[in-house]
Amino acid sequence: LVSPISVLLALGITANGADNETLAEMEQAFGGKIEDINKNLINYLQLINSNSIYIANSIWINALQNVDIKDDFLEANSKYYNAEIYSEKFTDQTAVKINNWVKENTKEMIEKIIENINNDTVMYIVNAIAFDGEWENGYDENQVRNDIFTNYKGEQKDVEMMISEEKFFLTDGKAIGFIKPYQEKFSFVAILPQVDLSQYISQMTGESFLDFMNSR
Numbered sequence: 555l556v557s558p559i560s561v562l563l564a565l566g567i568t569a570n571g572a573d574n575e576t577l578a579e580m581e582q583a584f585g586g587k588i589e590d591i592n593k594n595l596i597n598y599l600q601l602i603n604s605n606s607i608y609i610a611n612s613i614w615i616n617a618l619q620n621v622d623i624k625d626d627f628l629e630a631n632s633k634y635y636n637a638e639i640y641s642e643k644f645t646d647q648t649a650v651k652i653n654n655w656v657k658e659n660t661k662e663m664i665e666k667i668i669e670n671i672n673n674d675t676v677m678y679i680v681n682a683i684a685f686d687g688e689w690e691n692g693y694d695e696n697q698v699r700n701d702i703f704t705n706y707k708g709e710q711k712d713v714e715m716m717i718s719e720e721k722f723f724l725t726d727g728k729a730i731g732f733i734k735p736y737q738e739k740f741s742f743v744a745i746l747p748q749v750d751l752s753q754y755i756s757q758m759t760g761e762s763f764l765d766f767m768n769s770r
Contacts, residue, residue: 557683559683563595563609563611564611566592566634566635567611567631567635567679568580568679569591570626570630570634592634592635595634595635602739602740606685606688606738607683607684607685607686607687608660608683608684609681609682609683610636610656610659611636611637611679612637612638612640613637613639613640613677613680614640614652615676616642616644616677617641619675621676621677644672644673644675645671645673649668649670652668653667655682660683660684661686663684667680687736687737688737689735690734691718693718697716697717698714698717699714700712700713700714700715701713703715706751720732720733722770724743724745724767724769725769726762726769727748729746729754730745730748731745731746733767743767745766
């Protein structure tokens with residue numbers, strides 16, 4: 555799984571090291587100036603802060619490479635993204651350290667993010683995000699049982715399922731779904747397209763998703 559906010563944070567950190575045409579293109583992709591991007595992302599992180607979500611950023615610099623790392627780059631990312639800064643000679647042990655850092659900052663839910671280290675690499679920007687939430691209405695033992703699951707290829711498999719009735723039902727004519735809240739300020743959203751899956755995904759936009767969420 556890839557989290558959109560994880561990608562945004564990594565790109566935001568990267569954008570603080572960009573300049574000229576590269577920076578202009580990144581700002582165009584973000585839809586704003588780097589100063590606004592930094593402020594918007596830190597505000598978003600404060601908004602979603604809870605005991606259920608773990609987000610961490612770090613920058614790993616290869617001391618073997620003779621590269622001038624600007625102080626402004628490190629200061630901005632430390633200030634807005636709480637990025638931890640590490641500088642060392644990259645070896646295979648560095649990969650172990652990065653993976654241990656990820657494991658620690660995700661409460662051991664993500665154990666490995668990198669396989670090996672290339673000595674020619676100048677820098678790694680690492681973001682880790684993990685979620686561990688309790689359902690607002692949990693499942694009893696009798697609500698967990700085996701049933702038939704059909705995947706997008708039409709293949710069927712006997713799997714263990716959680717069975718429950720939900721009160722937030724969604725439909726827009728192209729898909730059905732439901733919302734199941736967690737104890738804190740997050741919810742799980744399930745969407746089951748009634749049309750071809752690839753077609754539904756390719757036509758999905760932020761606006762169409764919000765319309766679907768408001769169809770309850």
